[in-house]
Amino acid sequence: MTEPYATIAEPAFRAVPARRPELLERILSDPRMRRHAQGLLSCVQCGICTSGCPAARFGDYSPREISRRARDGDPTLLEDDSVWLCFYCYTCQSRCPQGNSVAVINQIIRGLQVESGYGLRHVAMFTAWNEQFYATGLGGWPHQLLGDIADIWGERWWHLVEHLDELRERLGVGSLFPSEEAMGELRTILDATGSRERLQAPAS
């Protein structure tokens, strides 16, 4: 009879995941993580973030995994496409018993992906927003973004688009746009913070 305690299993964690302390450091030192840095460091992988997450429920995405990989400083996050499935609803953050925020971690990771050039394809369709904002000081959804949606929203919505100015006048809500002076200040701020250059592919 074999002694059951005479065999020892192979260590499951022999291959330590690649870590990049500088990525973890980058995330922890980001001003958006001010309230959440300790939360990331003390993540216990309980999964409450994932249980309430709409992207985990209807898509191939796990905030718990993102948290684990962020804690590990896993550099593959910088070329991970699943972070782009987050809805930014902050359910993970509001329910996390440790005070972590995967929604914020995703914002940081996506920003790093955009700045490295990897993430530019994920934001290509939204650069029109940036241009509209620079030109008019107004956000909203640029019409070129709407594409198929405009067809689905149908005649009633097109009626609104075509008669928006008249409706606004009837309602007495004034101009859609900020003053010229405000626009000048806004453009200076956007230029000074490199808002448009950020979306150009980096020179290789």
Added chain:
Amino acid sequence: MAPTTTPHIAPITSGVELFRSCLVSTQYPGVEAATRWLFEQLDVEYEVNPAQTCCTGLGYYTDVVSFPTTVAVAARNACVAVEAGHPVQAYLCSTCYAINKKAHEALEDPEQRRRTNRVLGRVGRRYDHKVAGAVEHRHVLEILWSRHPSIRGLVRRRLAGIKVATHPACHYCKVFPDEVLGDSEDLMLPEDLLQPTGVTSTGYYPEKATHCGAGFRQRFVNPAMSMAVTREKLRRLAEQRVDVCVHMCPNCHVQFDRFHDVISQTAAEDYPFVHLHVQQLLALALGADPDTVCGVEAHSQDLEPFLERIGARE
């Protein structure tokens, strides 16, 4: 009548800057008009400041605007609000609310403030302790709630028999959950505001805190996932047999109002209720005109049967 549970706050009657929202302005301008009308009814002194620019929210949350840009724009908007003597920034949109508060929080850090002021210096402005100490960030519903004892005497159309559910906006409830007026998982602020009009509230219902499905990029990039979330919420609201679901964020409102009939047809499910902003329903109850104050023609849903039922189409 059920007692309200939303915490009382001191009346806010002046110094309010009604912060313009890009989505309200372009999709449902009646939400702004109804809010102005309510402020006038409730003696809230306010201004709309043409020096205020958009908060960057849609750009930030579609990842085309960086956080330093967002913080600088928020700091400038705080400066112009304080300069104009209307430092209570009142947000129609929950994303404007969250992003400005988030910027305010970041600016508490001396290094962030220094970097931001280097940018603001180019437009001759400075976010200093006076601005930081004076500016206040409020959702419009909080301002209205601060005046709620006056509502009962102003009701002109009682909404008895109308069942109302709240869709709590994620960026109001979940970004700063400790600063919500009430319970971030079971927000009663909209229903409590409407209580004097005679409505019946659902209170908590399964998946009350589940979000709208818009998710900024997801509505455009992953429509099947986006629609699945919205459908789930519509089904839960239908189970509650509500007459109207009230909103406090224009992005949620777009998602539900514009896609309600699309999802109903695609899923072959009936969702027999309408979507209105809280301010629109409250204004209607206080006698506002559905067209010239609430701007109902901007809605995708047919609101006429509902307006007839509440006596707004005599």
